[in-house]
Amino acid sequence: MAVIGIESSAHTFGVGISDNGKILANSKMMYKITDKGMIPSKVADFHTKNSGRVIRSALESAGLSMRDIDAISYTKGPGIGACLRIGQIAARSLSVAYNLPILPVNHALAHLEITRHISGAKDPIGLYVSGGNSQILGIIDEPYKHYHVYGETFDIGVGNMLDVFARAAKLKPAWGSTVAKTALGGRYIHMPYTVKGMDFTFTGLLTNAIRLLDTESVKDIAFSMQDTAFAMLAEATERVLLLTKRRDLILCGGVAQSDRLRYILNEMCGVHRIHFHAAPNEYNADNGAMIALVGEKMFLSGERGGLAGASTEQHYRVDGVRISW
């Protein structure tokens, strides 16, 4: 049983292969982000040019050929439309060429599921933090088994906030890990802290941080913005954990690569004797392996998909996805 998964929701074109829950391959190529951020059509061109190469590389590292593959999965959304469509077209083409079932996968669900899979936690709360999203979720059975969103950002994802700030402060490369480096040893400046129960907002914090660039040092602003945002996430997550009485927290998504965020969440969990798990970084960055893993779970539970349903959806919400495994 081998499933090949294709991810192309943003700047990464990734292809993974899962075989009975074992990841045999996780190949990827990343579009180089400049100070202009991501221009969808250019990223899509990049994906088109490299798709064949990444698919071949994944098959090679798994030691398989397309003849050994039983199903194809791809990211249906959420993501950038132009980028999603390249992965979708690649998946549809393989499906037709090799007469294989095609399974559309939700990107957020894939991050959560691969982290849950690796952690071994049965019934965790998940904090999913990326460029486009920041959500606190947990699986519930009513009215059907799905990831319920307990809390989330009311405006932008925390990763987007870090990226936009990095560009405004002319940091290079302009993304979160550079903000993290810049923040080391920074001094605290008070900034807007907005938590509404289990939800939160980031634009006020971002606007404030950008405005302060005229008067304060980048180091201090980076430190204060980052720590304020992470403290907000930790507080909302803590509230969900205590409300649901669950004993495990999994952290996933691009921003999950932040050591500072991991430290804060791990300490917070320690206070309540909750187990904290974060996936290895290769699965926190966008990747095809998680799409393959979820594709395989869908296939094994009897889902067969088909070309008619193989669409893309930019705002595909995770809480609308029925979990069949």
Place this chain on the structure above:
Amino acid sequence: MVRGMRKISEGAEADIFESDIFGIRCILKYRRRKPYIASELDEWLRRQRTRSEARSMGIASSSGVNVPKLLFVNKGSIWMGRADGVTLNEYGHIGNTVLSKIGSSLAKLHNTGVIHGDFTKANIMLGRDGNPCIIDFGLSSQSTSIEEKALDLLLLKRSLSNSEFAISISSYMRDSDNGDEIAKRLKEIEMRGRYQNRSIAMKEEQV
């Protein structure tokens, strides 16, 4: 003076203790230090929230909303009277009178410029007298913002079933000074792209 402190719950930012002062049963809400976040931010949050919470409770109480009695406040700690009963999320069927009183209480809070900030079933206690008591003003603020008021309503809506919310909102509209505008904003917030599926999903859940 203080006898037999017993921790009765552990919240996201504060621990609740039950105790006796001069023979009166009371509650101590103590905001824990969070050594893992920036210490200045931690200090600010504990101080600001304790103050704001006490102020909101004072205003609420004087405008006729049923809240625990405020005994005294110092940095990070609030001592208050003990509300009777259990929280609504541990309660089975909620009667129409109670639902109506909840809407009314929220309207009174908003009329005097208090935003609760976490207005859900977990923060409403119901005792034997059938009079809902609004607790945990830990995330409250004082504001006249329509958006903030609508967000309070949104939290309540998500916490109740559709039919329960219908009763609460009608008493809210009756008692609110500008209910129409707030209800309109609530609709707008729900229509903001990100949340469309969520509210659909929530509705399905409640069927």
